[in-house]
Amino acid sequence: MAQVLTPEDSLTAGLIQRDAATVVSGYGEVKVMADLRNGTGTANLSRAVIFLGHRFNRNISFLSELELEDAKVAFGEDGGSGGEIAFEQLMLKFDLTRDLYITGGLMLPRLGIINENHLPTTYNGNDRPLVETLVLPSTWREIGVMLWGRSPKLGGLNWNVGVVNGLNASGFTNGSGLREGRSEGSNGSAANLAVTGALLHYAGKFRLQTSGYYGGAAGLSPREADSLQLESGVFGTPIGIWEADVQYNSPLITARVLGTMVSIPEAQSINRAYANNTPEAMLGAYAEAAIDLVHAFHGSAIRDLWLFARYEYANLQYRLPVNGITNGLNEITQLTAGLSYLPIRGVTVKADVVVRTTGDQNPQLVVTPYPQALPFFNTNTFVNIGMGYSF
Amino acid sequence: MERRAFLKQGCMTCLAFAGAGALLSLEGCASLPVVKVEPSEGARKVVLPVASLGPEGMVIVRSRSFSNDILVVRNAEGTYDALLMRCTHQDQPLTATRSGLHCASHGSTFDLQGNVVAAPAERPLTRYPVTVLLDQLNISIHN
Numbered sequence: 001m002a003q004v005l006t007p008e009d010s011l012t013a014g015l016i017q018r019d020a021a022t023v024v025s026g027y028g029e030v031k032v033m034a035d036l037r038n039g040t041g042t043a044n045l046s047r048a049v050i051f052l053g054h055r056f057n058r059n060i061s062f063l064s065e066l067e068l069e070d071a072k073v074a075f076g077e078d079g080g081s082g083g084e085i086a087f088e089q090l091m092l093k094f095d096l097t098r099d100l101y102i103t104g105g106l107m108l109p110r111l112g113i114i115n116e117n118h119l120p121t122t123y124n125g126n127d128r129p130l131v132e133t134l135v136l137p138s139t140w141r142e143i144g145v146m147l148w149g150r151s152p153k154l155g156g157l158n159w160n161v162g163v164v165n166g167l168n169a170s171g172f173t174n175g176s177g178l179r180e181g182r183s184e185g186s187n188g189s190a191a192n193l194a195v196t197g198a199l200l201h202y203a204g205k206f207r208l209q210t211s212g213y214y215g216g217a218a219g220l221s222p223r224e225a226d227s228l229q230l231e232s233g234v235f236g237t238p239i240g241i242w243e244a245d246v247q248y249n250s251p252l253i254t255a256r257v258l259g260t261m262v263s264i265p266e267a268q269s270i271n272r273a274y275a276n277n278t279p280e281a282m283l284g285a286y287a288e289a290a291i292d293l294v295h296a297f298h299g300s301a302i303r304d305l306w307l308f309a310r311y312e313y314a315n316l317q318y319r320l321p322v323n324g325i326t327n328g329l330n331e332i333t334q335l336t337a338g339l340s341y342l343p344i345r346g347v348t349v350k351a352d353v354v355v356r357t358t359g360d361q362n363p364q365l366v367v368t369p370y371p372q373a374l375p376f377f378n379t380n381t382f383v384n385i386g387m388g389y390s391f
Numbered sequence: 392m393e394r395r396a397f398l399k400q401g402c403m404t405c406l407a408f409a410g411a412g413a414l415l416s417l418e419g420c421a422s423l424p425v426v427k428v429e430p431s432e433g434a435r436k437v438v439l440p441v442a443s444l445g446p447e448g449m450v451i452v453r454s455r456s457f458s459n460d461i462l463v464v465r466n467a468e469g470t471y472d473a474l475l476m477r478c479t480h481q482d483q484p485l486t487a488t489r490s491g492l493h494c495a496s497h498g499s500t501f502d503l504q505g506n507v508v509a510a511p512a513e514r515p516l517t518r519y520p521v522t523v524l525l526d527q528l529n530i531s532i533h534n
Contacts, residue, residue: 027511053481058458063416063481098453098460098484117498121510150495155422155486158495200495202488249500249509345513390511 021054027390029120036381045071064090099150106185110198112136120388124308131284135181156202166192169217174277192216213241228273259285270319281319286312304342328359354382425451437530471521473530480512
């Protein structure tokens with residue numbers, strides 16, 4: 001008599017997922033940096049992240065990432081010091097069809113490459129690209145709702161569109177782009193909202209993406225905004241971001257190119273309200289190429305040894321309003337070259353050299369001049385050695 | 392920058408993106424064929440005609456009984472691979488193209504044999520054995 005099989009038999013084959021399942025994974029990285037120009041250095045456990053996911057049933061899942069930056073968070077008489085512990089993501093995912101799902105909660109918009117794909121085993125260099133740190137903040141998460149889909153008509157096309165809470169212009173800090181205006185899910189203002197979306201297309205070995213963001217940044221009630229002469233409303237005091245990137249992936253060679261621009265048309269009003277020297281426009285671009293030396297000399301192998309070089313340009317004051325203050329430190333070029341060794345997938349050992357060049361420092365912004373302050377150099381060189389993992 | 396100029400710039404970027412995408416994928420923009428099946432033997436066996444594979448020798452097999460699609464690929468040797476379209480990193484669904492399978496969420500890439508091409512995935516895709524009998528492909532859903 002033939003054995004009677006039920007769908008449960010396929011659970012062991014992995015095709016039919018159990019209704020309830022919990023997944024734990026994580027990633028982290030540690031780095032030692034030597035500043036050759038100033039003869040100093042740092043050693044830091046940059047981040048350790050725990051991913052916890054749970055599938056409630058076939059259509060509803062929970063995903064979260066809890067991050068500890070800089071190894072510890074200490075509280076003493078002088079207040080907090082050390083790093084930061086924060087949720088990097090925390091969301092519910094609702095599968096609507098095989099090609100369509102919704103996420104809601106604290107999430108990372110698909111803006112650039114690194115914001116979404118930031119595992120240390122997936123990018124070269126100990127540090128994330130400068131452009132995707134200063135011009136495009138990473139890891140930039142806000143609270144909102146996002147619709148994600150794949151086109152059934154056009155093979156390889158993925159898209160997403162959503163609404164998230166807006167930035168807070170009062171936090172903008174000269175020299176760090178939009179970073180300090182993020183709420184990261186911590187009591188952010190919902191007086192402003194932002195729409196964000198991306199198109200992602202796979203074509204052969206190429207991955208093409210463009211993404212955008214447009215949202216208000218006043219974060220105030222109309223009365224408060226009026227008193228500061230800021231534009232209120234859902235999209236008041238707007239911030240716009242565009243980004244486009246192309247990646248090429250093969251077992252032997254990888255390459256990626258990215259360009260992005262940030263527009264802050266009400267920068268003059270923001271400066272009048274907060275005196276934070278906000279620019280009207282910022283831009284950045286980088287190009288990177290890498291070759292797998294193990295693959296090149298020994299053919300296909302599990303190990304990888306990537307030799308890479310990346311050139312970046314970031315201008316955090318591409319255009320200033322009339323009340324902005326020029327500072328050459330905000331125009332940066334950076335060349336990073338080095339090796340990434342992956343003895344197995346999920347583990348990486350990295351070594352790289354970074355040459356960073358900036359424009360001249362604005363002497364009027366130097367409160368304590370040389371020799372009390374460290375001397376200023378346009379070019380600095382750093383050597384980084386580090387390790388990373390993801391599982 | 393005025394809002395109108397802002398929107399115009401965004402539209403230009405999208406157009407440039409679309410143009411670049413079209414140039415790079417002239418031969419492969421159309422979707423892969425999708426065939427819907429009802430598995431038999433308690434969802435342990437899937438049967439589909441060989442002719443259901445498109446001209447490139449690929450077809451996506453979809454069933455409401457399964458949590459993910461299966462990509463069936465005809466290899467150069469004339470054999471067949473059946474790959475579960477679920478990323479081995481965090482179980483996200485994969486996008487299949489004529490050159491490989493991609494995870495839009497975290498960037499993992501697999502070749503058409505299911506091997507990892509790009510991290511963060513560490514393990515190859517789940518593969519199911521495929522046999523050919525009387526112009527029918529038989530996919531066995533077991534380890």
